Amino acid sequence: MVADLAAIVLAAGRGTRMRSSLPKVLHTLSGRTILERVLANLEALAIERCYVVVGYGGEQIEAHLGSQSQVHFVEQAEQRGTGHAVQQVLPYLAGFGGQVLILNGDAPLLRPETLRALVEVQRASGAEATILTARLADPTGYGRVFLGDDGCVQRVVEHRDCSDFERRNPLINAGIYCYSWPHLAAVLPDLRPENDQAELYLPDTLALLAQVRAFEVGDAQEVFGINDRVQLAEAGRILNERTLARLMRAGVTIVDPASVTIDETVEVAPDAVIEPQSHLRGRTRVAAGCRIGPGSLLEDAVIEAGAEIFYSIVRGSQVGPGTSVGPYAHLRAASEVGAHCRIGNFVEIKNTTVGAHTNAAHLSYLGDASVGERVNFGGGTVIANYDGRDKHRTEIADGVGTGANSVLVAPLKLGPGVYVAAGSTVTEDVAAGMVIARPRQQVKPDWQPRWQRDT
Known part of the structure; x- marks a missing residue:
């Protein structure tokens, strides 16, 4: 932890252009809120103290970040x-x-390396402040930074106050600063609201300091700010491109990067393959040798080595090594599927553990159950876990098999090796053997419908 470095994050604005009841900094971006991403970048610098200035939606922001003990909240009751x-x-x-x-x-696109370099320039120069600058192809709306021959900042002019000649200057003030706190604290009380908005502007302190340096960021995208949902989407695109490039350089194959999104919070091991139209979100972890997609969504999922997920959804669940899921399967609510299983067409698994080498190949629902190893579910098997008021558990031991269109009515226990005949509705526990729970077939060769008998 750096004892002589603190941080202040300005998060009091309402963000009216977002058209949202949610504070702007709590909108999500690549698996985190905008503010969480800013704070994560600061964590990499091992800052001693971090203050977040809140105003509109301050209670929501504090509740969201309350678990981060290193963050101190300061209220700006009136945004001036x-x-x-x-x-x-x-x-x-x-x-x-x-x-x-x-x-x-x-401003969530800043890299920790850029912030670290800004601090190092400030310390090495001995200046009273160093500002982050960038060169933009279209600097419209940004304050321009004018430097002297010695590299020091001579003045910062807001866009609306620039002459036509000054507006040609592409060097802009990015709104990120590193100050010597004693010098800043000495001039802050001298700020005056001498502008159209009658507000106190932090850049006005620069003219009150003796020496101000500038540090130009190499990638101008880093200073991209978010004011509306169009810019939120653009920031998401930039972060996604960064994430995909990082993963591909680390040994992950992404077949069609233009159609894939991966949150930066996701972990993907080398030699995994991500097929087109696939989306990995949250705290998802994908092990080596997995194949994800085409057309799959993973959210807070754990996919173990060699598993395959195609045209399917896995949310908050775990898939064991060598298991195949899909097409059109849905795993959710903390389900765990073991090794070398097959979860096939139109199968839903909810809050269920499934043992190794178990197959549910098509058209089945497994809910609130514990399923053993080497179980085979015939097509159309349904665990009826809900009685209209409560959910009930089903326990299925190793080696159980069900015929097509079986209904297992919970609560229920099926012992090792039990076989359920096709078309059965099982309502009582079965310890061993075979259960046939369906009406006996009747054939009436002379039967005719009434309309035929009456003619």
Whole structure:
């Protein structure tokens, strides 16, 4: 942990252009909220103290991040600009003599390496502040940064205040700063709301400092901010491209990157293959040698070595090594399927454990059950687990087999090797042998429908 480095994240704005009741920084991006991603980047710097300035939706933000003990929340009850937001932290950093990073809570594309380099430039230069800059092909709307021959910042001019000539300058202020806190704390009270919005702007402090350096980011995409859902989608696209490139360089085959999305929180081992139209989300883990897709969704799933998932959905569940799932199967609600199983066409498994070498090849529902090894479910087998009020468990031992169109009415226990005849509805426990629970077939050779008999 770095004892002389603190961070302030500005997250008090409402984000009205998002058209949402949710605070902007709590919208999700590649498996995390925007703010979580910003804070994750700061964690890599081992910062001593991190303050998040909240305003609109502050209670929601605190509730969402409450488990992060290293984060301290500071309220900006009235949003009067970025300078006013930082002023709210003054009492909390009283006596602090180090550097402070200040960044926006809606800038999730920054890399930890960039922030680390910004801090190193600030420390090495001995300047009172260092600002992050970028060169944009279209800098419209951004404040322009003008440098002297010595590389120091001479002035920062907001876009609306630039002359036509000044607007040709592509070097912009990215809104990310590293200050010497004692110097910033000394000038913060001197800010004045001398602008159209009658707000206190943090960049105005730069003119009150003796020496300000600039550090230009290599990848201008890093300073991309999010103000509406169009920009949220664009940020998601950028992050997805980064994630796919990282995985492919690490040995993962992605057949059609243009049709695949993978959250950055997902782990995929080398020699896995991701087929087109597949989407991996949340805390999903995919082991070596797996084949995912085409057309599959994995969310908080664990897929073990050599398993295959195609045209199927796995949510919050685990698939064992060598198991085949699909097409059109659905595993959910903490289900666990063992090794070398086959879960086939139109099979749903919910809150169920399935032992190794078990097959449910087609048209079956397995809910709230414990299934042993080498069980074979005939097509159309259904576990009727719900009585209209409560869910009930079913226990199926090793080696059980069911014929087509069997219904197992929970609560129920089937012992080892039990065979259920096709078309049976089983309502009582069966310890051993075979169960036939269906009406006896009757044949009436002379039968005719009434309309024929009456003519």
